[in-house]
Amino acid sequence: MSAPVVVVGAGQAACQFVASLRQGGHQGPLVVLGQEASPPYQRPPLSKAFLRDGDASALLLRPLSFFDTARCELRLDTRVQGIDVQAAEVLLADGERLPYAALVLGTGARARRLPGLAADAPRVHVLRSLAHAQALRAGLGGCRRLAVVGGGYVGLEVAAAARAQGIDVTVFEAALRVMQRSVGEATSRRVQRVHEDQGVRLRLGVSLDGVRASEEGVWLASGGQTEAFDALVVGIGALPRIELAQAAGIECARGIVVDEQGRTSASGVFAIGDCTESRDGARPRLESVQGAIDQAKAAAAAIAGRAPPPPAVPWFWSDQYTHRLQVAGLPQGHDAVVLRQGAGERAVAQSVWYLRGDRVLCVEALDAAGDFMAGRALIRTGTPVNPAQLADPLFPLQPASASASALVAAPV
Known part of the structure; x- marks a missing residue:
């Protein structure tokens, strides 16, 4: 039997990787090693809904049947002690040496x-x-x-x-x-x-x-x-779990250094999710669900021999009281900021737009889901915008995919 693709870590990135690898046509054996005893679960609700209702079952990322269907061996309560990159083996705490055809590190981060x-x-x-x-x-x-x-x-x-x-x-x-x-x-x-x-x-x-x-x-x-x-x-942030990679001689900085498809400095070893850092420095280290999903898809495509998916617009969210904050894009390099404020019953609602020239780089939307969706589309398509229209709360914003000319730049 051929060596499996081994994933260290059983979080958001790992679950997406399993799904994407099978969707990409990879038929070989697949093993996921999770240090916790709990089945893979969502982390964002831990500081939100879970503190109210305590429902752990609602946190599951996938039903356990998903791993059976994906022909993936899920090993929980399993601690990885080391990586032998020369022998292409993962060393488990119980003494087992698990060979790998490819290794994916989704080790996440720990709280500061x-x-x-x-x-x-x-x-x-x-x-x-x-x-x-x-x-x-x-x-x-x-x-x-x-x-x-x-x-x-x-x-x-x-x-x-x-x-x-x-x-x-x-x-x-x-x-x-x-x-x-x-x-x-x-x-x-x-x-x-x-x-x-x-x-x-x-x-x-x-x-x-x-x-x-x-x-x-x-x-x-x-x-x-x-x-x-x-x-x-x-709640002062998190530190990427890079100890296994460091001990194996894999290049690390603040995170495990990877290229756009998750490849590390070690042959056959990939890293995805919160433990990683971009090799070219083009994008800062991001801790987000969407970032983990995007990296997992890219690494799965590389291992399956498929073309990488197109880069996605990074986005984040936070629920506080009855309010939802949604952020799309990154503001680095902006030269203008536009504030769009709600009125009347939507007095709390607002969105903040970061522009470079007439292009949107980032939008921060508080209780303004429509602005958030429009912003994601405008960032993705690079559609030019009119800052005066962005600032006008009565001007209807439409996703660029639905109306690419809705916000075409015009003299202000």
């Missing part, structure tokens, strides 16, 4: 922790895995005062979920505004106002002088003051 604070500190939570979310959900059950360190996607989504349960929330953020590394100033200000209206206390531009945790509570010191909380959530 506060320096000097033990990983098992009581009443302190991070949020990256199902086990983390289950522990946090249980902890919120008896919580009256919650501290959140980090005003990014995870921190603000947890803050929203906690406020919905009537918990008093304080967010500590070192930057001068929330989501500073993710969105522009106009979107940041609107999201900040949403949280302030919900009673969240935002401590912006502050650094922590110290954190102490015990079974009785958590104490945060900042600016000469110490505050007591029942629990602490640390």
Whole structure:
């Protein structure tokens, strides 16, 4: 029997890779190795719906029958100890040496922790895995005062979920505004106002002088003051899991370095998802569902001997309270910003457009799903736009695919 294609990691990227590899016609054996005992699940809902309903069954990426249909051996609760790139083998913790015809690393990322604070500190939570979310959900059950360190996607989504349960929330953020590394100033200000209206206390531009945790509570010191909380959530980003690749001599920087089809520096070894970084530096390291899916499709095409799929427009989303933030594209290189604000009942709704010349690079849409969809289409097609029309909330935006001339540039 020929050696299988082996996937290390059982997350979003791995599941998409399995589907795409079979759709691409690859007939050889296929093995997915997952370190967690749980079947592959979605991570984005862990900081949103799961904290409210606790329904783990709703998180499944695919039913287990999918792996049978795809003729894929799914091994859960399996730890990979090393990679022998010369022998083309994966070394498992139980001593097995698993040969591979091609190896795909979908090892993901781990949550950053506060320096000097033990990983098992009581009443302190991070949020990256199902086990983390289950522990946090249980902890919120008896919580009256919650501290959140980090005003990014995870921190603000947890803050929203906690406020919905009537918990008093304080967010500590070192930057001068929330989501500073993710969105522009106009979107940041609107999201900040949403949280302030919900009673969240935002401590912006502050650094922590110290954190102490015990079974009785958590104490945060900042600016000469110490505050007591029942629990602490640390949401300060994630670190790509690159240790296996590094130990095997595979080129790594902040992530595992890959080309546009996921190829690493080692022959026959690919990497996909949150653990990766672009070799040419043309695109920053992205942690997103869509990014994982796109990379998985590209790597599967390479292994199946098919042409790579066309590059997709990157997009992200966040649910906070009853609001949805959707972002398409990347703003790097823009030379103009256009704000489109809703009116009346849609007073909260707005979209922010980043342009280079008369082309859209990125759109940030808050409660403006139509603007988001139009923006994705305009980015994909490169259709020229009229900034004055973009700014007019009464001007109807249509996806460029439906009406390529709807936003054709005209003198302003």
